[in-house]
Amino acid sequence: MPNPVRRRFLICALAAALAAALAVLVAPSSPASAHGNVLSPGSRNYGCFERWGDRFQAPEMATQDPLCHQAWQADPQAMWNWNGLFREGVAGNHQAAIPDGQLCSAGKTQNGRYAAMDTVGDWKSTTIANSFTLQLFDGARHGADYIRVYVTRPSYNPVTQPLKWSDLELVSQVGNTPAAQWTRQLSNGVQMDIPVSVPGRSGRAMVYTIWQASHLDQSYYFCSDVNFGGVTPPTSSPTSTPSSTPPSSTSPAPAGACRAAVSVSSQWSGAYQATVTVTAGSAAVRGWAVTLTYGTGQTVQQSWGATVAAGGNRIEASNAAYNGALSAGASTSFGFIASGTPSTPSVTCAAV
Structure with a gap:
């Protein structure tokens, strides 16, 4: 018969080995x-x-x-x-x-x-x-x-x-x-x-x-x-619900030209995200350019769907290669994130 002390030692060793194996199976790697x-x-x-x-x-x-x-x-x-x-x-x-x-x-x-x-x-x-x-x-x-x-x-x-x-x-x-x-x-x-x-x-x-x-x-x-399909604000900035969202601004649409409407989709301290919808008039256009004029200076941090630049209180955008041509009454959109005050701008849209 095996020595009782030796037998207890073997049992403990086996238990320890089994516990270690189980830990490998279920414990997260550091x-x-x-x-x-x-x-x-x-x-x-x-x-x-x-x-x-x-x-x-x-x-x-x-x-x-x-x-x-x-x-x-x-x-x-x-x-x-x-x-x-x-x-x-x-x-x-x-x-x-x-x-x-x-x-x-x-x-x-x-x-x-x-x-x-x-x-x-x-x-x-x-x-x-x-x-x-x-x-x-x-x-x-x-x-x-x-x-x-x-x-x-x-x-x-x-x-x-x-x-x-x-x-x-x-x-x-x-x-x-x-x-x-x-x-x-x-x-x-x-x-x-x-x-x-x-x-x-x-x-x-x-x-x-x-x-x-x-x-x-x-x-x-x-x-x-x-x-x-969701609207998510930038991860680098805290979000907040504005007490009053500036109303959207829309340019007129003469025949054969275009109109543009801008709206603020979200804003936070010192910055905001805006979407601009461009719609062709009664005739097709091959390209477009939009100008937004604000009451204060604006700085564009990021944009998509257009080539966007800011100078002083103006933001100017021109179509991307894939969304310039619009049939009569058709729409496209672009967006941007800017620092500044998202007040209601004056908006112009020109077909090019």
């Missing part, structure tokens, strides 16, 4: 040595971590968030390690390294850890406006050789179709940017805020981000499910 991810609009695995990380075994996840549920069941570490979805040695040839249908898992990187991210279905989506800010977190301060942001074409449906390279359109790009130039501090890391504009889109889509880190040939890939 983000102290984190790499990074897209926090807004949140990527698939970061979103699953954010919503369910503190209750990843909750049975209601299966019905409330079934795509996250299948991902947690497939590999919990894909969510705990939300900062590690990368490949090495791609040498910039992303399409060769990652097959169609595997873009969200980076070609089933990390021995397939993130394979569930490629599952086609109705993932929880973030409602965003046509102009939004993508927030990329760099937990290890790698910096970037470049960052590329894509949005899927209108013909693509993320609920029913696997994602292919041909589904993507490049909508924003950032060049070489050392971590010291990233603008926001988050915990021990840094954050890059990237303005993105996708005029005229509505409904479901995918935002796909490639982050080429600078410390090694290490490429990160993120799928973010979005729903175009």
Whole structure:
């Protein structure tokens, strides 16, 4: 018969080994040595971590968030390690390294850890406006050789179709940017805020981000499910409900010319977001130019859907390449964010 002391020692050792194994299965990896991810609009695995990380075994996840549920069941570490979805040695040839249908898992990187991210279905989506800010977190301060942001074409449906390279359109790009130039501090890391504009889109889509880190040939890939149609103010400024919104201002529309109407969609301390709708008159126009004249000076911080410039108390805009030609009575719109007072401007619209 074995020595009782030795037997107790063996039992305790086995128990300790089992507890350690269980901890590996269910405990989150520390983000102290984190790499990074897209926090807004949140990527698939970061979103699953954010919503369910503190209750990843909750049975209601299966019905409330079934795509996250299948991902947690497939590999919990894909969510705990939300900062590690990368490949090495791609040498910039992303399409060769990652097959169609595997873009969200980076070609089933990390021995397939993130394979569930490629599952086609109705993932929880973030409602965003046509102009939004993508927030990329760099937990290890790698910096970037470049960052590329894509949005899927209108013909693509993320609920029913696997994602292919041909589904993507490049909508924003950032060049070489050392971590010291990233603008926001988050915990021990840094954050890059990237303005993105996708005029005229509505409904479901995918935002796909490639982050080429600078410390090694290490490429990160993120799928973010979005729903175009919400109106979201800039993430860098606090929002408030104005006590009185300035009335919209509209220019007249002579025959064969155009008219413009401007309205303030949101405002906060010292700045505001405005939308300008341009409508052709009784005949088609090939292009247009809008001038807004305010009572005080204005400074444009960001714009979309037009080439916009400010000088003194005037904001001048001309059509983009894709929205200048309007048939009789047809409309298009552009928007901008400006510092200043959103008082009611005088508005002129000229067909060119």
